[in-house]
Amino acid sequence: MFGDQLVTAAAITASVLFILSLGGLSGQESAKRAVWYGIIGMGLAVFFTVFGPGIGNYAFLLIAMVIGAGAGQYVAKRVEMTEMPQLVAALHSFVGLAAVFIGYNAHIELARVMEIKASLPAGLTEAGIASAMHERGIKGFAEVLSHKTSAEIAILKVEVFLGVFIGAVTFTGSIVAFGKLAGKLTSSAKKLPGGHMLNLGAAILSFLLLVLYLNGAGFWALLLMSLFAFFIGYHLIMGIGGADMPVVVSMLNSYSGWAASAIGFTLGNDLLIVVGALVGSSGAILSYIMCKAMNRSFVSVILGGFGGTTGPQMEVEGEQVAIDADGVAAALDEADSVVIVPGYGMAVAQAQGNVAELTRKLRAKGKTVRFAIHPVAGRLPGHMNVLLAEAKVPYDIVLEMDEINEDFPETDVAIVIGSNDIVNPAAQDDPNSPIAGMPVLEVWKAKQVFVSKRGQGTGYSGIENPLFYKENTRMYYGDAKDSIGELLSRI
DSSP states (O other), rough: OOOHHHHHHHHHHHHHHHHHHHHHHTSHHHHHHHHHHHHHHHOOOOOHTSSTTTTTHHHHHHHHHHHHHHHHHHHHHOGGGHHHHHHHHHHHHHHHHHHHHHHHHHHHHHHHHHHHHHHHHOOOOHHHHHHHHHHHOTOOOOOHHOOOOHHHHHHHHHHHHHHHHHHHHHHHHHHHHHHHHHHHHHHOOOTTTTTTHHHHHHHHHHHHHHHHTTTOOOOOHHHHHHHHHHHHHHHHHHHHOGHHHHHHHHHHHHHHHHHHHHHHHHTTTTHHHHHHHHHHHHHHHHHHHHHHHHTTEEEEEEEESSSOOOSOOOOSSSOOOBBHHHHHHHHHHHHEEEEEOOOHHHHHHOOOHHHHHHHHHHHTTTTTTEEOOTTOTTTSHHHHHHHHHEEEEGGGGEEEEEHGGGGGGGGGGGEEESOGGGOHHHHHHHHHHHTTTOOOGGGGGGSSEEEEEESSOOOTTOOOGGGGSSSTTTEEEEEEHHHHHHHHHTT
């Protein structure tokens, strides 16, 4: 319906909008505008791809798009902000599975084209081959395949193989990440006997299958490789502990981007190549930044080689001392400087509104109130920033870990709301802790620390936190929304 030049122009425009979207998402003030850039860019991409050259079956495409749009709208309205991490993981799995299916389809189409070409008389011109293909109903993607040389077909096979491999790893890896984030699978690191050697063995066998596939092996090689890749994705993510899941989500985001880019090469879709590369590279960069923030090895992250302990952890001594709303309110009344550390517990309780109101009340009394955000707070990069922005907390008082960590010794009161691992001193004091070496918010250095927590249990990663037993720490038990709401009536 649309010519190649118009489709190319739309692809360039969409690519620019996607780049602007990614750039805008780096700041809270520009994030809303950046989301609209992405929406418009994706709308252009879908519209001009569907109605571009070589595309047909519009009735089927329209039905599929309506179903997909309806499902997306239903999920978007139903999913709470606390469930966004597992939703993102689930969406990554869709990209991976799409890459697998498209790879399978490309193989089937290629096999059909090669079979027809083999049946044609020798010496046919390019025009003759094209005419014969047209007579046999070959069009669209298959028609493009019919014009490829032997060298181009070999390259296409590599693209198909890599696309299926990356997609399969992304699919099962994302499913496991979803299960861990949703609490349907254990958050602790689990590996089968043999550990990384199993992953290495599956990768080597996949490479051997690639060699066989390039030398004429049929669909069975592609299918068998898929099984190995499914296992690698499953085993990689199962071997990563809950404390590191934010990095895993970012890493799977990168994988899904590279899978999409591989699909683009297979289909000859320049826009898909560009978008996939943008997602893949930005996800990899974010993973690298988060690894630095957690003092993890980037290569180790990619290989699923972290999240375990090296020996027995240190015993925690002492007891948790509780405090009521009156006690916390009295301490806040006397304090001049307050730092609030939000975590996943705040998201679960949907307490951000009450926290924002507490902030406004304290600031109205002339107190300095700031927020300390760890790079992996919550279960998704930027999770806490989104919640606080939703509650209209001023951007200028929301600070990153590196900006505020040195200020805790001069802080009168630190309030920790639903955080565990990111304020755990074991990261510095216990070399055998699963989070050993990870930079944390040093809240224990404040004069007084109040921890809003449901009960005495450990956090998502299952690691005991010595902070809760320190002399200057008091435990403010209860649902975060109710606890902060009760505190508001005392301020």
